Amino acid sequence: MDVVTAQEMYEWDRVAIKSTGLDGRLLMENAGRAVSSDLEKKLGTHQRVIILIGAGNNGGDGFVIARTLLNRGYSVEAWQIVSDSKVEGDARYHKEIFIKSGYTLYKLEKTDDLSESLKSADVIVDAMLGIGVKGRLREPVKQVVELANEQRAFRVAVDLPTGVPADEGIVEFDAFKADYTCIIAALKMSALVEHTRVYYGEWKVCDIGLPVKKLPSPSRKVWQREGGRRVLPGRDPNSHKGSHGKALVVGGAAHMPGSIAMSAKAALRSGAGLVTIATPKSAMNAVASYVQEATFLPLAEERGVIKDSAGVDVSAYDGVAIGMGMGRGQESNNLVSHLISTVKAPLLIDADALYQLKNLVGLLRSRTYPTILTPHPGEFAHLVDQSISAIVRSPFSYSREFSKAYGVYTVLKGPATIITAPDGSQFVDLSGNAGLAKGGSGDVLSGILLAMMLQSGSITYALNNGCMLHGLTAEMLTKDAHSMVDLLATDLVEGLTQTFRTFSS
Ligand SMILES: NC(=O)C1=CN([C@@H]2O[C@H](COP(=O)(O)OP(=O)(O)OC[C@H]3O[C@@H](n4cnc5c(N)ncnc54)[C@H](OP(=O)(O)O)[C@@H]3O)[C@@H](O)[C@H]2O)[C@@H](O)CC1
Numbered sequence: 001m002d003v004v005t006a007q008e009m010y011e012w013d014r015v016a017i018k019s020t021g022l023d024g025r026l027l028m029e030n031a032g033r034a035v036s037s038d039l040e041k042k043l044g045t046h047q048r049v050i051i052l053i054g055a056g057n058n059g060g061d062g063f064v065i066a067r068t069l070l071n072r073g074y075s076v077e078a079w080q081i082v083s084d085s086k087v088e089g090d091a092r093y094h095k096e097i098f099i100k101s102g103y104t105l106y107k108l109e110k111t112d113d114l115s116e117s118l119k120s121a122d123v124i125v126d127a128m129l130g131i132g133v134k135g136r137l138r139e140p141v142k143q144v145v146e147l148a149n150e151q152r153a154f155r156v157a158v159d160l161p162t163g164v165p166a167d168e169g170i171v172e173f174d175a176f177k178a179d180y181t182c183i184i185a186a187l188k189m190s191a192l193v194e195h196t197r198v199y200y201g202e203w204k205v206c207d208i209g210l211p212v213k214k215l216p217s218p219s220r221k222v223w224q225r226e227g228g229r230r231v232l233p234g235r236d237p238n239s240h241k242g243s244h245g246k247a248l249v250v251g252g253a254a255h256m257p258g259s260i261a262m263s264a265k266a267a268l269r270s271g272a273g274l275v276t277i278a279t280p281k282s283a284m285n286a287v288a289s290y291v292q293e294a295t296f297l298p299l300a301e302e303r304g305v306i307k308d309s310a311g312v313d314v315s316a317y318d319g320v321a322i323g324m325g326m327g328r329g330q331e332s333n334n335l336v337s338h339l340i341s342t343v344k345a346p347l348l349i350d351a352d353a354l355y356q357l358k359n360l361v362g363l364l365r366s367r368t369y370p371t372i373l374t375p376h377p378g379e380f381a382h383l384v385d386q387s388i389s390a391i392v393r394s395p396f397s398y399s400r401e402f403s404k405a406y407g408v409y410t411v412l413k414g415p416a417t418i419i420t421a422p423d424g425s426q427f428v429d430l431s432g433n434a435g436l437a438k439g440g441s442g443d444v445l446s447g448i449l450l451a452m453m454l455q456s457g458s459i460t461y462a463l464n465n466g467c468m469l470h471g472l473t474a475e476m477l478t479k480d481a482h483s484m485v486d487l488l489a490t491d492l493v494e495g496l497t498q499t500f501r502t503f504s505s
């Protein structure tokens, strides 16, 4: 499923029409019909539907939806909320068909009249503005949106909620608050960005018959479960522990042994053949009591934290992860720098190592093996010298820019985790839930990602599938055994068993 900006959507529209001869009016008919059929699944025949219609092509979709639902016997009032002269082009064409079909079009003259109608509505359909919105809402749209938002009716948006920009990064807007959005042809970027996604409610993308083979790829997609399942690493009957990779996890401290322990165990649960844990000696016992299957590389320490990189020989490993529960002292900085320069295998940098990376980013460009960064927005903000709010408002651009500049994979964690490859291509993983908002979930994710990288030919597949397995485990556990309140990171590690049993079968 592609994720597009407004400009990319307009380009699709243009290419579709130019390359195949498809008419814009036909696409509008398809869009209106697709939304109507989707909406019908949510409508009772006795429910009163009010459709709010604006001037542009989003309004044009509204005319088609109104006609289609009326033809199918639903109780619909269609309200044109702008003056007649504003309705032009394809929208006007469909307005004429609506009227010639014998249906009444209500026009907004006094807001009180619309207000009365809205009060008795069961469903309000917003076909006022779509991807063409510019700036804050002007009247009369602004007032109509406010009125609609006050009602108890179920609110449905067509393509996107009026007022919400299709792109990331725009902060000032007023918007229709939808319970459900029927998105036309392709998912708009703002449906995945924290400050705008809340206006969409639940959503679904409706197909309108665009010629998919001809459309330019935005190189930005949602990672799909079925596709993920097809590229999940399997287990060859003739395999032995060496066939599934030797992993090294580096981190931990006497006062926080849990993080590294959970990463290591998650890596083992996710199929890594052998896992070695490099950690201060004084943390070893605590870690070993949780992960009996791992071997250890004891590190020199001072007051319970890693002292320096002496004795860390990384040549024997197929993949390394560093940073979990490591601490932020100068010594760990030296260790991060040492590993960036010497690991000749995929290197995953997480948690405290991400903190240390800030003055080491220049080293990343010299790596010839894949480097993977797994920041949450706070860690990423620190790394790129931005505020957290700037990152969460424009996560796609910041992570694409960073990945391309430093030649790394970036896994920017969040409700929609964005995975960016060094060439700038992006995938979004939407699995998981608020149960994951707890200390330790990230450590578990790092372990899963490390194990997936050892077993997959493609780092992109490994990262996407790893994020998905992590999220699916949280979903599965909060459905069957836990709540989002009590779920712990260690539950995730154990829950992987069930996820692998069901997902990979
Ligand atoms: N892509 C596809 O394949 C297909 C797309 N389709 C549909 O087309 C939609 C895009 O249509 P679009 O380009 O006409 O823009 P749209 O969102 O209707 O808005 C334009 C109107 O909004 C107005 N306006 C703008 N800002 C405003 C503000 N702040 N406050 C108030 N008004 C404001 C602006 O007024 P103006 O600035 O011109 O005075 C103009 O009248 C898309 O979302 C999808 O639903 C389907 O039909 C079929 C195939």
Ligand SMILES: [K+]
Binding pocket: 058, 126, 127, 128, 129, 130, 157, 158, 159, 160, 161, 162
């Ligand atoms: K809309």
